[in-house]
Amino acid sequence: MNENYAIGIDIGGTNTAYGLVSREGKIIFSNGLKTTSYKSFEEFVEALSSNVRTMIDRVGKEHVKGIGVGAPNGNFYTGEMVDAANLPWKGVLPLAKLLKQQLNKKVVVTNDANAAAIGEMIYGIAKEMNDFIMVTLGTGVGSGFVANGQLIYGHDGFAGELGHVIAVRDGRPCGCGRNGCMETYCSATGIVRTAKEWLSTRNYDTILRKEEKLSAYAIQQAAIKGDHFALELYDFTAKILGQTLADAVAITSPEAIVFFGGLAHAGDILLVPTRKYFEENLLSLYKNKVAFHLSALMNENAGVLGASALVWG
Amino acid sequence: MNENYAIGIDIGGTNTAYGLVSREGKIIFSNGLKTTSYKSFEEFVEALSSNVRTMIDRVGKEHVKGIGVGAPNGNFYTGEMVDAANLPWKGVLPLAKLLKQQLNKKVVVTNDANAAAIGEMIYGIAKEMNDFIMVTLGTGVGSGFVANGQLIYGHDGFAGELGHVIAVRDGRPCGCGRNGCMETYCSATGIVRTAKEWLSTRNYDTILRKEEKLSAYAIQQAAIKGDHFALELYDFTAKILGQTLADAVAITSPEAIVFFGGLAHAGDILLVPTRKYFEENLLSLYKNKVAFHLSALMNENAGVLGASALVWG
Numbered sequence: 212m213n214e215n216y217a218i219g220i221d222i223g224g225t226n227t228a229y230g231l232v233s234r235e236g237k238i239i240f241s242n243g244l245k246t247t248s249y250k251s252f253e254e255f256v257e258a259l260s261s262n263v264r265t266m267i268d269r270v271g272k273e274h275v276k277g278i279g280v281g282a283p284n285g286n287f288y289t290g291e292m293v294d295a296a297n298l299p300w301k302g303v304l305p306l307a308k309l310l311k312q313q314l315n316k317k318v319v320v321t322n323d324a325n326a327a328a329i330g331e332m333i334y335g336i337a338k339e340m341n342d343f344i345m346v347t348l349g350t351g352v353g354s355g356f357v358a359n360g361q362l363i364y365g366h367d368g369f370a371g372e373l374g375h376v377i378a379v380r381d382g383r384p385c386g387c388g389r390n391g392c393m394e395t396y397c398s399a400t401g402i403v404r405t406a407k408e409w410l411s412t413r414n415y416d417t418i419l420r421k422e423e424k425l426s427a428y429a430i431q432q433a434a435i436k437g438d439h440f441a442l443e444l445y446d447f448t449a450k451i452l453g454q455t456l457a458d459a460v461a462i463t464s465p466e467a468i469v470f471f472g473g474l475a476h477a478g479d480i481l482l483v484p485t486r487k488y489f490e491e492n493l494l495s496l497y498k499n500k501v502a503f504h505l506s507a508l509m510n511e512n513a514g515v516l517g518a519s520a521l522v523w524g
Numbered sequence: 525m526n527e528n529y530a531i532g533i534d535i536g537g538t539n540t541a542y543g544l545v546s547r548e549g550k551i552i553f554s555n556g557l558k559t560t561s562y563k564s565f566e567e568f569v570e571a572l573s574s575n576v577r578t579m580i581d582r583v584g585k586e587h588v589k590g591i592g593v594g595a596p597n598g599n600f601y602t603g604e605m606v607d608a609a610n611l612p613w614k615g616v617l618p619l620a621k622l623l624k625q626q627l628n629k630k631v632v633v634t635n636d637a638n639a640a641a642i643g644e645m646i647y648g649i650a651k652e653m654n655d656f657i658m659v660t661l662g663t664g665v666g667s668g669f670v671a672n673g674q675l676i677y678g679h680d681g682f683a684g685e686l687g688h689v690i691a692v693r694d695g696r697p698c699g700c701g702r703n704g705c706m707e708t709y710c711s712a713t714g715i716v717r718t719a720k721e722w723l724s725t726r727n728y729d730t731i732l733r734k735e736e737k738l739s740a741y742a743i744q745q746a747a748i749k750g751d752h753f754a755l756e757l758y759d760f761t762a763k764i765l766g767q768t769l770a771d772a773v774a775i776t777s778p779e780a781i782v783f784f785g786g787l788a789h790a791g792d793i794l795l796v797p798t799r800k801y802f803e804e805n806l807l808s809l810y811k812n813k814v815a816f817h818l819s820a821l822m823n824e825n826a827g828v829l830g831a832s833a834l835v836w837g
Contacts, residue, residue, distance in 0.1 A: 359671075359674050359676065359677075361671075364777075365778065366655040366779035366813075367809075367810075375774050376775070380693070389807070462772060462776070463676055464677075464680055464681075464685075465679055494702070500680060
């Protein structure tokens with residue numbers, strides 16, 4: 212029995228992607244469905260399972276080792292999604308249990324950022340690393356901490372919420388009900404918030420004033436063109452990101468930090484100032500020891516790859 | 525060959541304690557020497573080895589599995605002490621190598637707080653725990669993070685410096701050269717600093733004004749007597765401690781935090797307000813899930829016990 216394939220499922224608030232992935236990290240088939248099209252969670256799992264079953268049958272189910280799922284608030288220990296803010300269905304959703312009933316395969320669930328960390332460790336830039344931090348800078352900020360070669364799930368399966376470390380005491384209100392969480396500044400949403408605040412309170416000369424709908428992508432394009440306002444936005448974002456990462460390093464002392472997600476697409480525009488503030492804020496013990504990498508899976512279907520890696524991880 | 529004993533060595537800036545410990549965590553013999561009496565590191569190791577050898581010979585060396593050492597800035601991977609601020613000798617000191625040459629036993633070195641965490645896991649309150657944080661509130665603040673049942677040493681062996689997380693941006697100068705480190709507020713030294721600042725700038729009515737030499741112990745005694753100033757000092761210290769711990773929980777999601785060290789001797793006077801601020805600052809996901817414990821080794825020779833546990837851990 213050659214179990215050379217894994218199924219990866221990446222559940223998002225709008226779309227859900229799934230794919231059949233080889234042991235080497237090659238996506239053989241992939242497809243998707245609209246998460247929001249299903250009234251109940253049960254209907255959603257049924258439709259998803261039916262699609263995945265077709266995919267499994269194409270290679271023969273004896274060749275598929277299992278199913279990995281990256282899901283909002285997905286819990287590794289219970290296999291449930293719990294009160295995910297972006298999903299149409301609320302409460303505790305028994306994802307692993309229902310998928311296992313439908314597909315009769317081992318199912319491993321975790322959140323998107325943890326899946327990304329495992330994906331990076333199995334297929335990506337962190338292949339040889341025992342200690343690293345994965346940071347996903349998207350609509351929010353997620354993270355996965357790997358120490359001693361293992362992902363830290365924590366006692367309850369909810370470890371790694373770096374986006375909800377308080378970066379600015381009494382700072383911006385966060386969706387979580389508290390103030391000053393790192394993700395209110397250092398996500399795609401956060402940098403747009405900063406831009407809007409600054410545009411409404413200060414008199415800047417910037418091409419971004421002409422943007423109808425200010426987005427992280429528009430800010431990135433303006434920065435590439437040398438727009439001073441956009442570059443200052445990155446500098447401000449980088450300062451908070453660098454400070455927060457410097458404190459995280461004092462806890463797990465990783466060899467590298469791997470960046471992923473929309474905001475990370477800015478590359479050096481974000482990472483060069485982030486490194487500057489990071490080094491300035493590090494305890495001397497750690498200075499010049501921690502590498503910064505962009506995810507090796509950035510331009511691939513990373514959600515599906517990362518989720519499939521859970522099966523091998 | 526019944527290797528039922530381990531040697532524990534606890535190197536401090538002033539005194540070094542050592543002992544022979546049974547597998548069950550009973551100290552069979554123990555003794556000490558003055559760290560500061562030795563001009564060179566080599567002389568110190570020679571004297572220490574000679575004393576330890578006598579102890580080993582009393583039970584027979586075939587019954588001793590190895591030697592664990594808790595040492596300032598002790599590095600698990602290299603067995604060295606590196607630039608420890610409180611030691612009379614500077615630079616990189618090859619502790620494990622010299623001890624092994626002298627005693628021909630397995631030698632495991634780490635820093636004091638990591639040794640305390642392992643001690644708690646092998647002999648103490650954390651026996652059944654896979655995920656916890658050990659916090660030592662002494663002259664400085666040390667910590668050991670355990671995740672997936674293993675201590676996090678990090679890539680370079682220097683993980684777990686919670687005392688040097690920036691608790692107050694642009695706060696008090698720290699011995700490490702930066703500002704606002706948690707240990708400048710939440711250590712025995714930190715609470716005394718706060719007391720002195722407040723006494724010199726505000727008009728408080730407190731029995732502590734009469735103290736010739738203000739100490740953490742004097743503050744604790746005053747708090748027990750209901751002195752409002754002393755209680756306010758604990759409240760302020762607890763706020764910073766609670767906030768910092770809440771952020772650390774977002775990274776490793778432990779089932780418990782275990783407190784150790786001089787400042788922790790205050791017990792509920794410190795821990796009740798710390799829990800209040802901790803819960804206020806936690807992401808809702810973690811609320812009411814993390815237990816607080818005082819170390820079970822608090823009144824024992826915890827340094828020696830913790831160090832000896834490295835041999836079994």
